[in-house]
Amino acid sequence: MTGGSALPFGGSLGVWLAIVLIGLATYGFRLSFIYLFGRIDEVPPRIKRPLRYVPPAVLAALVLPDLVTIRPSVAATLVDERLIAGAVAGVIAWRTENVMATIGAGMATLWLFRFVVFA
Template sequence: MNTVWLIFLVLGALTFLTRFVFIALWGRLRLPAWVQRALNFVPVAVLSAIILPELVLNEGHLNLALDNPRLLAGAAAVLVAYRTRSILLTILAGMAVFWVLRWGMGG
């Protein structure tokens, strides 16, 4: 049991230090303009990496068919996001389309 606690402490310290270094250096560190521009795309890339597999994978298999309610709801959400630029409307539209399709497809 002591080994487990030691591992927890070491991993916790490493996690803290890797994050603290960037926070402590944030005001002193000058990043090139191209790095700052690239960092603007990090949230979109991370969110896409999380959401896309949920939309196109069904039980571990790629499902790009029109009977995939998640994919269609995701497409509807993208359209709403593009047109309105509203996070709330995007979520509401995507969920509404998903629920209607799931109900209509009997799933």
């Protein structure tokens, strides 16, 4: 055998050690926040201010790759039904600040372009 000592699942000791250590570090990091915020009454404003930007940043990271695609040309990218529906949903969200209206308008626009306009 090469590559270190073998474990029952076919991995080397170093790989399994790294998996366990990374898992423990992740668990400890998450537990520290639970422990910390369980012991204080109020989240300090210095911490609360940046935390306001976490949900929009996560949403953008999840949604943006599906909206912006790499097409052979800029024109093909701009007429992609997902980008158009995302833009409509963004405008509705900005104007109404209503989640259901945003989802409804975005989905209606996507379905309209996917099944009627570009069919």
